[in-house]
Amino acid sequence: MDKKACDKILYIDDKPFAIGNEKNLLEVIRNAGYDLPTFCYRSDLSVYGACRMCVVEIEGRGVQASCTVPPEPGMKVTINTEKTRRIRRMVIKLLLANHSKDCTTCSKSGECDLQEAASRLGITDIPFECEEKKHPLDTGNPAVIRDPNKCILCGACVRTCREIQGKSVLDFVYRGSNTIVSPAFKKNLDEVNCTFCGQCVAVCPTGALRIRSELDNFWKMVLDKNKKVVVQVAPAVRVAFGEAFGIKPGKNLIGMITAALRKVGVDKVFDTTFAADLTIMEEATEFVNMLKSKKDFPLLTSCCPAWVRHVEQKYPQFISHLSTCRSPQQMFGAVAKELLSKEYGIRREEICVVSVMPCTAKKSEARRKEFSVNSDPDVDVVLTTQELIKMVKAGNINFSALEPQEMDSPFGVFSGAGVIFGASGGVAEAALRTAYKLVTGEALGEIEIKPLRGLKSFKEFAVNIKGEVISVAVVNTLSQASKLLEDIAAHKVHYHLVEVMACPGGCIAGAGQPYSIDRMAIREGRLKGLYQDDVDSRIRVSYENEEVQKLYDKWLQNPNSEIAHQFLHTHYHNRKRITGEDIGLFRKGSEVLPKTTVCVCVGTSCYVHGSYDFIEAIMAKIRAEGLEDAVMVKATFCLQQCGHGPNIKIDDQIISHATVDRVSEIFDRYIRVKYKK
């Protein structure tokens, strides 16, 4: 060995190993062929060092958590010593002592890292007094269930939400053994700025964060003789599904999925990719119209529901930039319900649209009020890839014995452009392929836009369309998206089209996909699978999808036509305000007098400006005037006039600068007038 190579050697259990690009000792150890367990380490997150499972002994430095140690040449590392074994076993025993004991019925059973580590280390009894936590579950949203009783406080969700998504919805609260992970003020996820992207679920080593299963509902629909069950399968599902059956990531299994779905009794199996082609026709047209009218750019894509929700929550000023196109899932639902009910000659409600998605946010998207007609949702059931896997197992299907089957017509026909929707950059690539054609009348010369491909969180590309340079940005993860929007708002950058997907790498890494620790390699595999499917496709541009063309010819007329707008487009809401109950301070019932509600903001800014004093003064005034039966006083949070506090709202009217010296004036002007005899 030459000297230079010698410099980069460390010793594990007395054997030399080369140090490569590993960020920490744990990675060196894993690359050296050891499978050291961890709960808190995730290669794409900051190092936390809390679970203490990856401890090793290093000569001269004693016991160290290997994930926290930078590898150094000459280091002498021992993996299994009396101390490290004792620590690993003790950690498991301690965690199990107050962990929920319903392993057998836990949805994570079989994939739970804690369960696996306990079994691996041969932990068969817990010597400590067991104490089960009794925290309430957070079940208030359609996508994610939060169960603090199964949480081992590894912090992976906290770091994911903060570092990957830039949202910080979750954080630790309380101290010591009372610590839990929770949204602010112990609110539920649906009451805070959660987008239901589910990336917290995707990193949770136990069942503390899990997908809300809709399988029971699915079976109910399938077994209901009066329902026609129509399934759509999203592109990213087919390249990840096989992982649960020991098949390499990236293998396209859509034929097997179709066969399995038919076997359990669904009536039609279609492809969301068809709807993706439809989306492209609409979105590319929208984009081309913007080009023509020189409208304010950029156009922001709207396929990713977590991203859409993020804009609604944090950047409502950009709502007008969001494409009005519904996502492929929702386009499919609207079209399927409308057309198939006519075809079968049954009512809309009798058709049950099931979608199989790589995504948890899609569950939330399907529940949006805009996407139902007379309370009948366009998409009835949203299953994730994980639920599909469970469905196949619960349906007693021998998966390996299945013969691949073709999808149903007409919504089973798709282009390669639609398939790559599952990858970050795919929507932009597909849109450009069609937009170029719409403007120039010619096909794009190089159909594969390589600069927009890959797992990188930011990519850009410029293309000359009829003399105009069109710039496109593609980002994934919401932290990157936020950064880009801030830059756009500050006029630091300019783009015509911006594609955003909330999950790292796009839908292939959606939270509904099979759970895995080694996420980077798996993402690569899935990505490759999708782009291969594009290459293998008979048609590769959306405008050549003949079934889509027929749809326009027979029914939708043209992209962006009035009828297309009715079925394929939508609108958005400002969700900047944290939802939740106001706090009633002063309330009695009265049947006689008309009611008035006074809401006083107790947010930080208004509090600092004296809103508490105002509350006391206005309550005293109301009492003095004998109107406590009629006027309700509530404390509320943020009326979004923070610069003008204290702010109050009397019925629907916001009054700023409501300082305590104005109590009488405000009372006379807004309250007394209503009660004048």
Add this chain to the structure above:
Amino acid sequence: MGRKIKNREEFADFKGAAFKNFVEHGARVLICSGTGCMANGAMDVYNVFLELKINVKFKNTEKDIALVKTGCRGFCENGVLVDIVDDGVTYVKVKKEDVAEIVESHLKNGQIVQRLLYHDPKTDSRVEKNKDINFYAKQKRTSLANCGHIDPESIGEYIFVGGYESLWDVLSKTPDEVCKTVSESGLRGRGGGGFPTGRKWEFVKNAEGKKKYVICNGDEGDPGAFMDRSIMEGDPHKLIEGMITAAYAVGADEGYIYVRAEYPLAVKRLRVAVKQAEEIGVLGVNIFGSDFSFKIKVKEGAGAFVCGEETALMASIEGERGMPKSKPPFPANKGLFGKPTLINNVETYSNVPLIMKNGAQWFRKLGSPKNPGTKTFALTGEINNSGLIEVPMGMTLREIVFDIGGGIRNGKKFKAVQIGGPSGGCLTEEHLDLPLEYETLIEVGAMVGSGGLVVLNEDTCMVEIARFFMHFTQNESCGKCVLCREGTKNMLKILEKIVEGKAQLSDLDLLEELALAVKDGSLCGLGKTAPNPVLSTLRYFRDEYLAHIIDKRCPAGVCSALKMIEIDEQLCKGCSKCARLCPVGAISGEIKKTYKIDQTKCIKCGACLTACPFKAIKEV
């Protein structure tokens, strides 16, 4: 004031003015206004003095009476302390009712008020001169030298006693030279670990980066410890002077003093001191007319014990949840806001001006060769003289407990000393002649820690002591790493079982195994040392654990669950008084026959014990 000092002449002028003020003010009467004395009514005493001293001349001379509120003098058990400086007399346990007599008798007429002098239990006599009080006689007060002697809210008094003098010298040296002096002095971190201070400074000085920070760790969280508090309250400028020196040496321009919000007086006095220092140009831009600039912010912590751990402390300053991070990276390379950061504790910084002023060799002459200098301890527990002490390092426990501390209270027997707070351990009779040094203490399973010294007598149950500290630690665990979060909780549960007499021998093995795992495997220093009280008591007092577990007996008679109250058949006359008094109906019997206690019902309240007219009921 308000003019910034730019050269030595101006400094001398300022000092001269302070001197004039100091002398012309008259005979100094010091009222200790440390937290302990404040709680005992120091403000009342001060106010009565203020009223009565008007028109009084000191001992019929021309001298007025100059009343000064000072910081802690350390002799807290005997507060309120009043010092008549000119006569070297200290009055102890002064109440506001006593002030008139002191004024009338001593201040006016020079007659010492004998009844308010310190009473030495050993010699059974009153001590007239404060230097003869045994509590002070063996101490070497250097970093505490000004505490209790100057007004902590006056920068003039600090400068008059020599404060900020060393800065002139520091600013004329190179940062390398300053680091070298600190290294040569052998000063070691007084926060517990004993890391060589000079080397730490070198690390930060050599770390790459333009922006650097200096932090003072004033988050003193150990129960019963108040060393840093006394310095921050009693001599805040010395700490600031130390920090300025450090900032100059490492090249920092911004500093933080992180102090617990539970120390409101310290927060207030530090803020006053920083403001005063800024006003005269000791802090701020171009200090003393030099090119060097440094500012200090006082940051209040919210009282989490874990924020005394340096990485958690920095997270707290940054506005994050106070949780420790793994090291490396060390603060010297990547500390506050990711910048190289020097972090030392209050006492360490307070030693710096003395070293700069008197030289490294002077410092080395104090203490022992490997452990130069002095160390402050908070001496508490079952001891005659409790309070704040400062002794040369290497002093034996015997000297501290029996000379300075005046021995065990009420003639009881010495049993052990709990040293170093919740992270520390126990020392027993066999260690009485052990020199108190960083290494020697580690060898016997204890540590200097921040310097809490709790003296325990024969009536103390060591298992209960371990339980007490474990209760504290598990409450204060940040909850980050599994071993500390869950380990301390389960150690506490086992200890509770033991003191309740419900444990089995296997629990003891489990306790030990768990303690070792937590010690070896925890993320931060606090977690690693959390099992120390358990391991240390197991090492020296295993028989007490065994007595609780096997015999279901508490040798010290402390653990109430293991007490039994019984009626002596010979002495009981069957009067039924006990049965009528028992709140839970545990005693039954027939009149004029022996009564019996149902042990399963008895709650050991002791009501029967005191009530029995025939002394027939006993605790066994």
